[in-house]
Amino acid sequence: MKSLDDLKKIRDNAQKKVTMRAKNDGIRVLVGMATCGISAGARPVMNRFVEQVDKKNLESVTVTPVGCIGECAIEPIVEVLVGDARTTYCKVDVDAVDRIIEEHIIGGKVVDDYVIGNYRV
Amino acid sequence: MEELSLHILDVCQNSIKANATLIQILIHEDILNNRLTIEIIDDGDGMDEETRKRVDDPFFTTRTTRKVGLGVSLFKMAAEATNGELKIESRKQSGTKIKATFTLNHIDLAPLGDIEDTLVILALNEEQIDVRYVHEVLGQHFEFDTRQIREVLQETPFTAPGVAKWMKEYIKEGLYNIHKEEAK
Numbered sequence: 001m002k003s004l005d006d007l008k009k010i011r012d013n014a015q016k017k018v019t020m021r022a023k024n025d026g027i028r029v030l031v032g033m034a035t036c037g038i039s040a041g042a043r044p045v046m047n048r049f050v051e052q053v054d055k056k057n058l059e060s061v062t063v064t065p066v067g068c069i070g071e072c073a074i075e076p077i078v079e080v081l082v083g084d085a086r087t088t089y090c091k092v093d094v095d096a097v098d099r100i101i102e103e104h105i106i107g108g109k110v111v112d113d114y115v116i117g118n119y120r121v
Numbered sequence: 122m123e124e125l126s127l128h129i130l131d132v133c134q135n136s137i138k139a140n141a142t143l144i145q146i147l148i149h150e151d152i153l154n155n156r157l158t159i160e161i162i163d164d165g166d167g168m169d170e171e172t173r174k175r176v177d178d179p180f181f182t183t184r185t186t187r188k189v190g191l192g193v194s195l196f197k198m199a200a201e202a203t204n205g206e207l208k209i210e211s212r213k214q215s216g217t218k219i220k221a222t223f224t225l226n227h228i229d230l231a232p233l234g235d236i237e238d239t240l241v242i243l244a245l246n247e248e249q250i251d252v253r254y255v256h257e258v259l260g261q262h263f264e265f266d267t268r269q270i271r272e273v274l275q276e277t278p279f280t281a282p283g284v285a286k287w288m289k290e291y292i293k294e295g296l297y298n299i300h301k302e303e304a305k
Contacts, residue, residue, distance in 0.1 A: 002291040007273050007284070014281035033242065035192045038131050039122055047238050050245070050285045062280045065242050067134070 017059065026060040027105055028081040029053075033065035036072035041093065045076045048097040061105060074119045080104060088116040124234025125159065125223075128196040132161050132219060133243055135192060136250070138183070139165030139217065143251045143268075144243070148233070150225065150258040157205075157223040157230070164216040173211045196221060203227035237292040240265060241285050254292075261299035265292050 031037070031046040042065075049063045071077060074090040080100065087110050089100060099111050112118075122128055129146060136144045141163035149158045168176065175181040179194045197207040200221040211217040223230050236254075243252045244267050254265040265288075267279075274284065 002287060002294055004269075004273055007270065007287050007291075010281070010283040010287055011274050011277045013283070014277045017282075033130070034134060035131050035195070038127050043127060043130060043235075043238055043242060046242055050241065054282055054286055057282065059282060064245060064247050066247075067138070 026062065027058075029061060029063045029105075030066045030079040030081070031063065032068055032075055032077040034068035034072075036068055037075045037077065040075035040091075042076040044094060045078065045092050045097055048094045049078075049101070052097065052101050056101065056106070058101070058105065071116070071120070074116070077116075089114040090116050090119050122195060122199070123231060125199065125231050126234040126236040126239040128192075128199055129159065129161065129236070130239040130242060131192045132196055133163075133239075133252075136161070136163035136165050136217070137246055137248060139163065139167070140248075141165035141216065141250055143253065145253045145255070146240075148254075148256045150256075152225065152259060155225045157225050159221045159223075160218065162216065162218045167213045167215050167217055168211040169213050173209055176209060177207065193219070199223075199231055202229040236296070237289045240292055241288050244270075244279050244288060245285065256296060256299065258299055259302055261302055263292075263295040263299045265295065 029049055031042055031049065033042050033046065046063060046065060053061045053063060069077065071090070076092045078089045078092045078100070080087045080089065087104065089096065089111070092100070092114060096111070096114050100114070103109050103111050122131070133144050133146070143164050145160070145162040147160040147162070151158065176193045177197045179191055193207070193209070196219075200207045200223055203224040204227060205221065205223040207219065207221045209217065209219050240252060240254055243250075251267045251271070253268070256263045270279075270288065274281070277284070279285070
């Protein structure tokens, strides 16, 4: 049974790590979570990001739900922000999430197969 | 949308946009009366009467990226498909309450689905809005409140490693426990 004490341990571990980590720029993952995104499967996509970021200890990565950017037909849309570089991925599914994490977030190389340029010129 | 929990996630986005600080999601599986009610109550900006009348109209939206708004309309349709209904109460500056009722044993009732995923995503919202979830069934009840979690976490953010996973398991276990009686 999960208890608040377990949560306290998680907190204490996280606090230790924060003091060890210097100012890390961090990578932000934004998942479109409006009606269009949700209908197209954004919830399992976000969920997968959260799970994998946790599992792979990618501590400088934060995953956040956001609104709609007006490209509802090609949702789920995920934006990955690394410093000033913004990459917009479309029609993202759970398999695409795994590739984005491995190839882009860990490997540093944009996953061309899902970038918005393939859908909108 | 195939799950009621997806509708809940969707409708709660409206509360977030309306600058709510607390969203309450109250679920009551009233088996004796064959009714399921889902209430979503926020303390956001609220709506004037004119706006309130139009929110379940698919051609009404406040968004500027396109001209249709389906969130509340789809939720209403899901309720009406089970002979239920959706009601909205709202006042400017005092928040909005959406109450949807469903017929529990209706063949067109969508499953609640993975409500823990919905709640975790809501907890990770950028505006740090708190969420209180109360689920009642046959006199048993489960409550999940991000204010309580925030208190335990102190300065540690919800995005810290392990927190999302803990929340998810905590909710799943809690819901499993209150449904044990019903399964007997």
